[in-house]
Amino acid sequence: MELSIKKPFFTPKDLSWHERAKWWKDKGKRVLGYLCSDFPEEIVYAGGILPIRILGSNEAISEAYKYSINPYSCYVTRSILDIALKGELSDFDGLAITTTCDACGLDIYWRMEDQVKGSFPFLYLLPRPSISKTESSHKFFRVELFRFKESLEEFLQEEIPKSSLAHAIKVYNQNRSLLREIYDLRGEGFISGVDAASAVFSSMGNPKDESNLLLSRMIEEAKVREPKSSAAPRIHLSGSVLFNLELFELIEDLGGTVVSDDLCVGSRYFWDPVSTDRDPLEALATRYLDKEPACPCMNTESKVEDRLNFILMMLERYKADAVVFCLHKYCDTHQLDYQILAEELEEREIPFLVHIIEQNIGTAQLRTKLEALFEIINGRG
Amino acid sequence: MAEEKKYKTGKAKKTLSVDVLKYVSKYYIEANRAKKKGSKPICYHTSLDPIEIDYAMGIIPMLPENFAAICGALQIAPDLIEVAEQRGCPSDLCSYFKNHFGYMEGGKDLPSMKDAFDMNLIVLPDPDIVCSLRNICRLHPIWMRQVARFYNVPAFTMDAPQLHPKTSLSKIDDHYIEFGVSQLKDYISFLEKHTGRKFDMERLSETVALSDRLSKIFEEIYELRKVTPCPVGGEDLNSLVFFLVTEAGSQEAVDVAQGILDEVKDKVRRREGALPEGTEEAHRVSFVGIPPWHDMATAFTYMQKYGATSVDEIYVRAFSGFAGRMDPSHPLESLVRKYFFIYPTTTEQALRLINIEDITGYGIDGFICWNLTTCRLISTLIARLKAMYDLFNIPYVTCDADQVDPRQYNVEQVRNRLDAFFENLEE
Ligand code: SF4
């Protein structure tokens, strides 16, 4: 298959929202934005629409405050609102919003509905329970996914057959297993932390089938490379959304390397596959509710112990030396979970640091903190 | 620290004769007694949990949020919050949570706590179990999980998913009700398992009937506040929230509320308003947000000099249930309707209804938005309401004030804002 994508491996810095949508629209196809790693993209993809993750960015807010948005919400929320209110998503046919935290999902939905009226021909709020691993939550979410599919069909004026859904799941699962392979290769030094992260970032904005081809090539090329020595401090990143690769780059600049994560722009996006042995919507409902690593804001009942176990599993799998928590200011749920995770890591004598970010990652201060952390790791030999 | 405050914040003047603190102390004393004797289990909850089930099973619901509000009113929250912050709690987090976290993490034994609580009268007994229904904020269930970890007790969490925006409150889809009922049944099994108590549906019908009666009385009180002059002010209504969140399902709450309703009716008959004698009711405002328990005087009494009174509070009404009356013959479905479809999980239409329609119903001249920067939910609600008020050209003022923590509170600034707002209204 020949690649048609605009820019193979990109980070959000490389392409504007217009550029990310327009090349696909120029082919006479549709584009839909989504906001959270817990959004079942497969349904959109099955309808021939390109789903693109809207992450927000670290550009200064220029429009949104005029619309009286909440200045005490995390920068992810504020920035997404700004991007939309500035009209940067005007090439998008749709926007689908999962009900997420208190300041984000619902507010963005109503702002779009009220204040940017008509900007998205298809605007959808997907109610998602924050309880998982129970029969009743799966059943509930399956009904909501069915409704979402129906609304999308109405918008497309055509049916999305079961076979397309099953195919989408297959393609997405392949993407997940390729990304895992890339993570494994990164763990062995064949791929850098920055490259692995950009593979995830571009997977969230490129058509998955083409993305899979690219990832396969990346893997083939990596395998024949000489692996880098693994002596550098090996870092696990923990948190939610990062707007770009700055943090990965900073860690590499300082002589460390990112070897694993539980980020929404990392393993939280792709780690668990969708089961292929049952009804596609049922399988999607189960996967998107139960997946690991869970988000503390979307899985309010899921024990922080589960998140801890996932982090410990990743630390072992990728032989990470320390955890760097990068949490957004005003992100209550991640900050609350952090308190317990920190306690548990301390008990196990695993070095970690926490850094609160807002518009920017605060490079100068973070650099000092990282240097101190690296000294501890290197001191341990 | 509280004593370093530049401005002595204060209590509001009462407009009703009921002594809420007396009932609160009684409740806490009885709970502590039961804890000591082991006669009834204590279950911690976050606000707007279906505590009617606890009442039906002889379990005592305790709300650390309610406790935090009392600490706020008694001016001791800052000490507890400082303990929480010293233990690494981020300062941007909800002050109700920090207050309780600080209490658990050693604040309980602070000398100021002991003094303020008048020989330990208002002491939170330790929980035997905890529960949280996520229907307000995402912090609630995590808070209870932390409590469960701290005391090493079992925890149960429920979830009220957001209503689909195209849904109307009068026609809620079956799968929402089914999901809610199934979770309530799981909650009942959880309680049976961990307390050894048997559940009885008939008993639940009774507590649901009591709870419905309580909500109905509050609705009647709110209806009577549409009268001019308004018989009772927001200062009192806000403290009555204790009965709605902690005692929904008890006979005592119904009795107290009935007494209040009679008093309000009497005041209406006598055309006696909430404002001090001789002050004409010139402005009627609606109060949005959680009140600053540490300075109810500025929030409610201060406006009296402009002949203004708060006639409506979305905060209080949120606790009596939006989605219609409860039906004791279908107690579980009724509880789902009461607790799963409240403001944050319900639709924007409902928000408009309770906010915009009130303007005519209550004869409201403007809104006083009490913004809570440490609460994602309230700060987002207020930001969105402001956009709506701007759209409809409705007068409003925003004041930043924490609900229990006066450390960053600038009372002069708040009063200046209120002055400007009322002066504008007068023009
Ligand atoms: S933190 Fe949670 S709500 Fe936010 S994007 Fe990640 S998964 Fe979604």
Ligand code: SF4
């Ligand atoms: S989960 Fe946290 S980072 Fe994600 S949108 Fe919510 S507050 Fe922001």
Ligand code: SF4
């Ligand atoms: S709604 Fe706001 S004030 Fe209430 S507990 Fe949640 S975060 Fe705290």
